[in-house]
Amino acid sequence: MTVGAGTAEEFIIETDNLVKTYGKLTAVNGVSLRVPRGAIYGFVGPNGAGKTTTMRILTTLITPTSGTATVAGYSVTQNPREVRRAIGYMPDFFGVYDDMKVWEYLDFFAACYEIPERERPALVNDLLALVDLSHRRDDMVEKLSRGMKQRLSLARTLAHDPEVLILDEPASGLDPRARIEIRELLVEMARMGKTIFFSSHILADVAEICTHLGIIESGQMVAQGTVSEIRQQLLPTREIIITLLNRTEEAKETLMKVEGVTGVTDLPTEQGRGRIRVDFSGSDEAVSQLLLALSSQSIPVVSFSEETRDLESVFMRATKGIVS
Amino acid sequence: MSADVGVTPPAPARPRLLHGLTDNPVILKELRGRMRGARAFVVMTIYLLLLGAFTALVYVAVAESTLTVGAQVNVGEIGRTLFTGVVGIEMMLVAFIAPAFTAGAISGEREHQTYDLLRTTLLAPSRLVLGKLLSALLYVLLLLLAAIPLQSIAFFFGGVAETEVILAFLILFMTALLFCTMGIYFSSRTKRTMSASVLTYSVASFITFGLPLILGSIVLVLGITSGGAVPSSSEALLVYLFGFLLCTNPAVTAVLTQYVLLNEHTLGFFSYTLSGGETIPLISPWIPFVLIYAGLTVLFFVLSVRRVRMIEN
Numbered sequence: 001m002t003v004g005a006g007t008a009e010e011f012i013i014e015t016d017n018l019v020k021t022y023g024k025l026t027a028v029n030g031v032s033l034r035v036p037r038g039a040i041y042g043f044v045g046p047n048g049a050g051k052t053t054t055m056r057i058l059t060t061l062i063t064p065t066s067g068t069a070t071v072a073g074y075s076v077t078q079n080p081r082e083v084r085r086a087i088g089y090m091p092d093f094f095g096v097y098d099d100m101k102v103w104e105y106l107d108f109f110a111a112c113y114e115i116p117e118r119e120r121p122a123l124v125n126d127l128l129a130l131v132d133l134s135h136r137r138d139d140m141v142e143k144l145s146r147g148m149k150q151r152l153s154l155a156r157t158l159a160h161d162p163e164v165l166i167l168d169e170p171a172s173g174l175d176p177r178a179r180i181e182i183r184e185l186l187v188e189m190a191r192m193g194k195t196i197f198f199s200s201h202i203l204a205d206v207a208e209i210c211t212h213l214g215i216i217e218s219g220q221m222v223a224q225g226t227v228s229e230i231r232q233q234l235l236p237t238r239e240i241i242i243t244l245l246n247r248t249e250e251a252k253e254t255l256m257k258v259e260g261v262t263g264v265t266d267l268p269t270e271q272g273r274g275r276i277r278v279d280f281s282g283s284d285e286a287v288s289q290l291l292l293a294l295s296s297q298s299i300p301v302v303s304f305s306e307e308t309r310d311l312e313s314v315f316m317r318a319t320k321g322i323v324s
Numbered sequence: 325m326s327a328d329v330g331v332t333p334p335a336p337a338r339p340r341l342l343h344g345l346t347d348n349p350v351i352l353k354e355l356r357g358r359m360r361g362a363r364a365f366v367v368m369t370i371y372l373l374l375l376g377a378f379t380a381l382v383y384v385a386v387a388e389s390t391l392t393v394g395a396q397v398n399v400g401e402i403g404r405t406l407f408t409g410v411v412g413i414e415m416m417l418v419a420f421i422a423p424a425f426t427a428g429a430i431s432g433e434r435e436h437q438t439y440d441l442l443r444t445t446l447l448a449p450s451r452l453v454l455g456k457l458l459s460a461l462l463y464v465l466l467l468l469l470a471a472i473p474l475q476s477i478a479f480f481f482g483g484v485a486e487t488e489v490i491l492a493f494l495i496l497f498m499t500a501l502l503f504c505t506m507g508i509y510f511s512s513r514t515k516r517t518m519s520a521s522v523l524t525y526s527v528a529s530f531i532t533f534g535l536p537l538i539l540g541s542i543v544l545v546l547g548i549t550s551g552g553a554v555p556s557s558s559e560a561l562l563v564y565l566f567g568f569l570l571c572t573n574p575a576v577t578a579v580l581t582q583y584v585l586l587n588e589h590t591l592g593f594f595s596y597t598l599s600g601g602e603t604i605p606l607i608s609p610w611i612p613f614v615l616i617y618a619g620l621t622v623l624f625f626v627l628s629v630r631r632v633r634m635i636e637n
Contacts, residue, residue: 059444084444095438099357111349112445156441 018067029219042206045216088157113160147178167198248274350455382409400483407478425460426507
């Protein structure tokens, strides 16, 4: 990714033991986030896990009960103005004004971000072109479809050229086509050098475009890191499917002796060939040891492949559905 | 396509005063929204029709009574009555319209879910409140200016001086200013525009109707109990206290200011003779009124800004 060389801080969003309680309810319970500069960070968790509360703390809308949070090096409680300058925020709802045209909507928010009046017309046109709404420039905002409103919202977050975009459920409630359009826009914005921190309760939305992932449940982080780190962290065992011509039992004995193998199970035969599944916790080098062990015994291996488990199963495993 | 206001040419250089107004994004946005479509013009038309109808009614009533009853027709009297009537109706309309423009100022942003968006921008709370206030005031000002031709009918008959027109305008404007600011304040305190409206109208009607009622009953009670045997020092105190309370009501202030102007021929200080024969200095009611209303406006403004600035816990 486009990690800026020589940037002062490695993490553009950093929270330490963030806690937010509402009376007896603890919405966020000790969240420590690390979002690297330039990342597309997917913040995933079931509804009510504390995603929105965390984002509202990061966007200076609410103060944390305890813990610290910094965005672009500024504390959200001590330097809210600097934080606001650095972020573009899109809440999980679309704020509409009656009696407002599409271009006026962007012009108004650009003005709120202190963009000089003479620069605004060109900026508004650029933003509209970016989100492909130039043809709706003079229409009323409330006449737009949901997907278009969402794109307009995204354009608004970019008005003041912020470093970080904090997007709360950017794809929720959209039809599949609009969902894909939003996803493409996010990738485009990452290419422009923005760090994108966005939440979703649907992992499939996140998986395809994210570089980093944080999973939250019941106000606590379950896992966090790059997508492959998360996979390894949550699913320590790999599944390897081996198809053999014969000598299946012999192969199983051999494999059990290899370090890191935790279990070998028979699978139904296919066209008379034996298939076995190996549960294995080890590195890539160790995987090759498996194959080596088999070939050293001259056991005829037809195919040898690792099952990649999709993130959905990672997610299901990580979140136990405590929040319904 | 017809020529549309929405098309933005590269911004031309503006006079500084206008720039100060357009520089606040909230004013620009509010005015664009308010003047768009038929609504603003419908409100204006209804307002002028009501005002015109009342003026006609007052004219007919006054003219009829003076023609039938009085042998000598005092034309100046007709003019003055017309003027007082128009200003009185304007005051009621302003008291009614001004809160409506601002009671939704902040709570409306909450209801439209745009409040959080605004709070994450660099827009300062004071500029948000000021923008809301000025945009509402500009419209009220438009209504007041539009009524000047109706007020001026009184000039045909004479009996009304320019100072009275200016003073009436000032009192109306201060009333609008305070009521608009109160609307914003209650709007910033409540989640719903409905409750903000109810609160603002309650306080506004207390000031315009409730207060005179209470004052009237106090006068009655005092008149009965005191019986004239009050030491002059406490009588002076009572006069000042009572005078101060009178100055919190715009209608009472307007009537008394006119009375002082006509009978004492002053807009400033005059002396008042107590029952004991002593004289004490008094001031024309419009001055304390303007000071009280300006002070309250500043107070409500500051409270609103503080409320908007607050980060939720």
